[in-house]
Amino acid sequence: MRVLGVDPGSRFMGYGVVEERRGRLTHVGHGVIKVDPDAPLPHRLMVLHAELAGALSKYRPEAVSVEGVFTFRNARSALVLGHARGVALLAAAQKGLPVFEYPPARVKRSVGAGGADGKDAVARMVCALLKLEAIERADASDALAVALCHLNQGRAAGLVVGTSRSARSKSRKGAAALLADRLSPSYRRPEAR
Amino acid sequence: MRVLGVDPGSRFMGYGVVEERRGRLTHVGHGVIKVDPDAPLPHRLMVLHAELAGALSKYRPEAVSVEGVFTFRNARSALVLGHARGVALLAAAQKGLPVFEYPPARVKRSVGAGGADGKDAVARMVCALLKLEAIERADASDALAVALCHLNQGRAAGLVVGTSRSARSKSRKGAAALLADRLSPSYRRPEAR
Numbered sequence: 001m002r003v004l005g006v007d008p009g010s011r012f013m014g015y016g017v018v019e020e021r022r023g024r025l026t027h028v029g030h031g032v033i034k035v036d037p038d039a040p041l042p043h044r045l046m047v048l049h050a051e052l053a054g055a056l057s058k059y060r061p062e063a064v065s066v067e068g069v070f071t072f073r074n075a076r077s078a079l080v081l082g083h084a085r086g087v088a089l090l091a092a093a094q095k096g097l098p099v100f101e102y103p104p105a106r107v108k109r110s111v112g113a114g115g116a117d118g119k120d121a122v123a124r125m126v127c128a129l130l131k132l133e134a135i136e137r138a139d140a141s142d143a144l145a146v147a148l149c150h151l152n153q154g155r156a157a158g159l160v161v162g163t164s165r166s167a168r169s170k171s172r173k174g175a176a177a178l179l180a181d182r183l184s185p186s187y188r189r190p191e192a193r
Numbered sequence: 194m195r196v197l198g199v200d201p202g203s204r205f206m207g208y209g210v211v212e213e214r215r216g217r218l219t220h221v222g223h224g225v226i227k228v229d230p231d232a233p234l235p236h237r238l239m240v241l242h243a244e245l246a247g248a249l250s251k252y253r254p255e256a257v258s259v260e261g262v263f264t265f266r267n268a269r270s271a272l273v274l275g276h277a278r279g280v281a282l283l284a285a286a287q288k289g290l291p292v293f294e295y296p297p298a299r300v301k302r303s304v305g306a307g308g309a310d311g312k313d314a315v316a317r318m319v320c321a322l323l324k325l326e327a328i329e330r331a332d333a334s335d336a337l338a339v340a341l342c343h344l345n346q347g348r349a350a351g352l353v354v355g356t357s358r359s360a361r362s363k364s365r366k367g368a369a370a371l372l373a374d375r376l377s378p379s380y381r382r383p384e385a386r
Contacts, residue, residue, distance in 0.1 A: 040292070042282040042286035043286055046286040072269070074268065075265035079272070081272065082272040082275015082276045082278070085279070086238055086276030086277065086278070086279030086280050086283075090238045090242055090280050090283070092235055094239060099235045
């Protein structure tokens, strides 16, 4: 099972790829997509979408994992985050990949960090779990953490926000996703406009 | 000048196309993209993106116009609206089209409706301006209104949220967009995460 975690933001979008084979976790790759903060929003979204689609093509994950958003600084920042998150979810759906969403507290727990721990602690735990010396940016370590969360805990507790659209991708979902599918009544659907 | 207005929502996305030639406004087309409310969010975003991209290819506008979001019911609905808005802005940017954003009050004024008027009044004014008998859905009449806003008032007051990325599309922008470009310091950039 290979999972790509995403930490979406409108200026920086982190991604991280982790593979589990016979109970062993292996770091496959990670990166941060940076956009020009002075570029118009539609152009920034185009860059985020194209680069994330490129990472999905390069790493060919079987699932995409993303942190849920449950607390907001304010409505305007929620709107802007929604734009970036929308193009990230779109890129995953266009590849026919299932998307799983986890609450931030569960992501932290899954790497052994506590609810009060900051991004530094998460990065240290991710490095320890994946035998990395350091991860240069929190966007990437957060993305690896949410990928680990799906692999470590997701089998029983994943909240499916997206399922595949074809038999082909269904066959790639694996037991974890199918189990999470069965648990999907617990998925909290965001309010629709 | 042909403009496609968009009224983005995560369940219904309205669009409307208006053309101005020698001071005459002509209704070109409109529609509402509907998505299955029970489908997972990433799948809904994929449908919205594909269908809006299809409308842009069909109608070949020179600009896209969208209502700005300045008031919010709550942060969660702002997040969900952001997802839909993100894929709409992405579709416009991928076609190399400039995107203009107008405050809701200006959209209403541009069709002769007052700030306190509801969607019904906007629909009636849009029908009168474009010589239509009726428009079946408010999503579509709101989209036509924001297209009219760009044609009626946008020349001096448009807030550019997106500009084209190529010389090809630059040449398609027209005087209104270029003038709005010059006025872009008034563009209120949303907070970045």
